[in-house]
Amino acid sequence: MMRNSIAVLAILLLLVRVSSAAEDDSLYTTFLRCLENHTDPTSHVSDTLYSQSNGSYTSVLRAYIRNARFNSSSTNKPLLIVTAADESHVQAAVVCSKSLGLQLKIRSGGHDYAGISYVNDSPFVILDMFQLRSISVDVADQSVWVDSGATLGELYYRVWEKSRVLGFPAGVCPTVAAGGHISGGGYGNMIRKHGLAVDYVLDAKIVDVNGNILDRKSMGEDLFWAISGGGGASFGVILSYKLKLVPIPETVTVFRVERILDQNQSVTDFVYEWQKVAPTTDDRLFMRMLIQPISSQVRKGQKTIRATIVTLFLGNADQLVSLLDKEFPILGLKKENCTETSWIDSVLWWDNRAIGTKPEVLLDRELDSANFLIRKSDYVQTPISKDGLEWIWKKVAELGKTGFVFNPYGGKMNEISPAATPFPHRAGNLYKIQYSVNWNENSPELEKNYTAQIRRLFSYMTPFVSKNPRSAFLNYRDLDIGINTFGENSYEEGEVYGVKYFGDNFDRLVKVKTAVDPDNFFRNEQSIPTLSSKA
Template identity: 70%
Template sequence: MENLSPLPFVLLIFLLLNVTASVAAPSAESVYTSFLSCLTNYTKSQDHVSDIVFAQTNSSFSSVLQAYIRNARFNTTSTPKPLLIVTPLEESDVQGAVICAKNIGIQLKIRSGGHDFEGISYVSGQPFIIIDMFQFRNITVDVQNEVAVVQAGATLGEVYYRIWEKSKVHGFPAGVCPTVGVGGHLSGGGYGNMLRKHGLSVDNIVDAKIVDVKGRILDKKGMGEDLFWAIRGGGGASFGVILSFTVKLVPVPKVVTVYRVANSLDKNENTTEFVLQWQQVAPHTDDRLFMRLLLQPVSSKVVKGQKTIRATVIALFLGGADEVVTLMEKEFPTLGLNKENCTEMSWIDSVLWWANFDNTTKPDALLDRNVNSASFLKRKSDYVQKPISKEGLEGIWKKMVELGKTGFVFNPYGGKMGEVSSDATPFPHRAGNLFKIQYSVNWEEPGIELENNFTRQARMLYSYMTPFVSRNPRSAFLNYRDLDIGTNSFGNNSYEEGAVYGVKYFNDNFDRLVKIKTAVDPENFFRNEQSIPTHTGLNTTGASKSGASELSHFSLYWKLMVKVGGLLNNPTERISYSQVNVSFWERKEPLKYGRKWLLVNDLIQID
């Protein structure tokens, strides 16, 4: 170990021997026993505690874990597993789970629907447990007051169905995938095909309930305006456990119109002109119209063995077919829309249509959670603020064909999105953005070579798009989770590392989120790879100051041991142990850490 002076080395070895002699890695069984014993002291339903806590030895553990894994990349034998899973039925169960996890010093992951693209809600590189909210699915619709109270574990499909049960002229602006969980979707922003008319989901939240780090249940009044602001787009898992949201219903007409129009390069169609016009029209047209654009490399039907680009517009218009056809004839003639392309239907049937159900499907299909279903996937995001030129688009087509599989989803903004200020919620991407890009690649077979190939494709296309998207910062959407843009190493609490991804997700709102986080969770108990850090930059292990646990000590022991063994794979990180601070500084050669490569240093400083 060059650069390590004798005195710090002696102190380090002394510390290692001390910890080695007194601490051993806790077993999953001991964690389960300790947690169960603690939970019975806090939950009101002591008789069912053993029924809602699943140890790794429980015969149902794997089925409970896998039911809401929505990205097959994180459903492998090598994926880290939780030491236990809690499936609360009552609010007191959640309170107890937070208090007990904090008391024993173990990381808590919170899962509502499992759609986090990077598996952050159910995977960690350190010992952890999951609070799985899937049984928290109650929905109460009050048509008279035009609100609904929705628990965090409900799915969007369930929300839409329960609203439709009570009213045929109300809806809610949220995502088009019916199995997405409310807790993560709404707390991360929540957008869908009515955003140009009614804004984001977070723009329509009027109250919330959360369990904070002290185990208290707080509503909007109890948590205060700052925390209420933070959980409406800043990611609820950084601040507590979301129990429910109270949302404002929005009016929908009795008849809406949907259409799908495709255009392909290999059919001598002017796909480039098609996309050029889409950029000019989609963000600026009538705010009742949402036209999503899919761009995909597909097999050519003209030249065998070659690929071409297909552009497809998928649209929802909050009105009748005649009106939207007339509108498109005037504004978007290249689309070639006619009434035969259009289908008039009820709003609830449009929800089914957007979710790719056939036209005979009944609305109760939205209640199907479709568990244990996932493909392998990678997603990334960008924002476009100036139209991409003809030459730019033609270069993009070539790059997409060269790479082979990664496609785009362009989601237009404008309308209501340009009327809400960038600091009204933590979600800042409002006026000035023409459309959001989702980079999308899916594959069906497991294997590290396949995964590396397809994720590399997405990253290469993302790199190619640099000249065409926002800059300083290059913005990203929190709910299109992407660990490529930066992480705060597990257990770490670095403002500097957090700002790398935080400014991309939240722009100028990041610092306000940090201040709120520092006020409500100063020890950084609620944390993940891309959570909001506190402003101090000091790490805590997740245990309360009054009760450092064997898990906390074990975590320190592991970090020191891998360093002495020359295997340190943590980035710059500060750990507090009694009165000794150990800092790991940056090294020049890369080492593997979790799911990415990092630079770490050979130097250990004890100060």
């Protein structure tokens, strides 16, 4: 009897697999036929489409998953992946997904912390942009066209190839791709001197909901404004951006200095003074502060706090030492603590590479190399008191794993209107907080523990951060602050997270969205909602 039951079960499982494979082949065939009908036969669109039965499907999917939490067997996988190799493939993918009623997720580099570019609860298709990576530098015009799938490392390298005195103010992680980074605002270690990446967008190309390619002139200023900091995936598929390059001195200076709480080093005074100096000092100076719980070398088995300053100064070491000797004497900076180098070498140094590393490593995309992580964000508008900092150190040590990254504002950020781009977090903020926890083991128990930990620390910080709304940074996607189910209350649900990301710019983004994508084809858990006819 037992053998008969096992045999029946085996037959049923085989039938399920056959049925699934048949559905997979049927959808693949239908989608491919649609793609071929909307592209030139010579574009080889069949080479870009992967179904779940394709032998390369898993490696293509995994390559640009940058958060290993979404690389598990239980994570819902796309029905198809389109690895667009030219613009017509993007157009066709939009048209075909729309006509077949399939939700489309757009992935450029995969660094969205919540994984919303490659994870979805309902059936979906991924449009993967990694093959669209062209970069065209015009030194005479001091500008560059960069495709959405090109990485920041590739962008920096191509600019450096053509000029030693031009650069671009974007992120410090070389494997982040331009599309998502720039469309969400994009900041880096030149933010105080030059502002955000989005402040240097001159033009753009986007595929709209009807499959048309639009540039700045044909899309109009409202849509151009929206995709310059409002998140491109709500409005279409960003193909490329034209960016204005910025002047870079031939010599820049970097240093790293740390203090440890239980080694007779005044971490509290150190961080308290940093809060006053970092957002107000010379615009050429960016001093990131890292706060991390570490194992104590004094009290075995306990945690203590390490505070580390990581710096880029757009000038030489003598200028920097003189400046900080006056403004930040508790730092005690000496010239021997500093390293003078070129801008491209500073990019490598910030990526934890040794000075002298060949710039070609910036072309390495580090595929399928994700660890497990969670991130959140906040903004601080008034300095946290010494008593407040002491209380925070106690909570961080108690929790044991989650740390902070403090990124100072000021400088250029005080000079640009919050309405100039959808990114509203300009003047009034001293620094942005990134909450950060990483781990290496695929363990549901660890994930549960660290999720609870970072949420608890986020709650502890409530008295010290921005209010009404408690603001958040779009490129640090955080689904805890609200998601949209796109039902009858879509606007209200969108407003919950929308005002945190975009402030007073949210309603303008909604109006643009309603005008360009009224049926809400381009959507994700935190996309811009449309206005209903009733609203």
